[in-house]
Amino acid sequence: MAHYQHILLAVDLTEESNAIAEKAVALSQQTGAKLSIVHVIEPINFAYGGDIPMDLTAIQDQLDEHARQKLIAFAQPYLIPSEQQHIVIGLPQNEIHRIAEEQDVDLIVVGSHGRRGLSLLLGSTANGVLHGAKCDVLAVRVG
């Protein structure tokens, strides 16, 4: 049966995240599932390869705090309580899988952009989440 118990909404907090959130919220209402949200912050040295000879800690802290505030504001209209809001740092698919397992999630909702740009080479986040997920995955088409 599709009576999901716990839905995990994974968002990158771009402008497309609202369209994805609305589907997750509607599904959680239709199935009576609890709704949690996760935003994964990618470490700044992933983006810059770690070969810059400077301490990025302060910048990383600022980015983390910014993301934290943004997630709180994002989750508010959807009435997702703070204990169901997760901010984690790492590789998106790994962290999404980890939170999903920790929280006994049975459906992950993630945005899907289709094949374009870098995802042609690297695979999209939706793709990464699909591989290795221990539960169902709903890829919501955006963009």
Add this chain to the structure above:
Amino acid sequence: MAHYQHILLAVDLTEESNAIAEKAVALSQQTGAKLSIVHVIEPINFAYGGDIPMDLTAIQDQLDEHARQKLIAFAQPYLIPSEQQHIVIGLPQNEIHRIAEEQDVDLIVVGSHGRRGLSLLLGSTANGVLHGAKCDVLAVRVG
């Protein structure tokens, strides 16, 4: 909103198809969506590379007819009317996308086995369906 209008259930008619079908049926009931089903038959010469010097038409016809009967029997308990049952021959992801577009589908439901065996090299059907789909895709975890 997640009020899907038309759900397309893609099945390979293996024993895992029932678990996937039950989720699709429950979702269609919860969202009030119409439910269609598609089964893609892979041409026998895809499997054998076309380098066997014999006419496989009769065997292909037999396989097709067998699949047709199997789909009718499969769809029956889910009350999917015959005009919403699609049997097509080709590459699964291509045919699933084609039927989804033709039939104005807004959610494709497909089984996902995760990374194992050949799908490590070739990518799974769920993966193929996710790439290039013009609508949402729900990958139901099986096996």
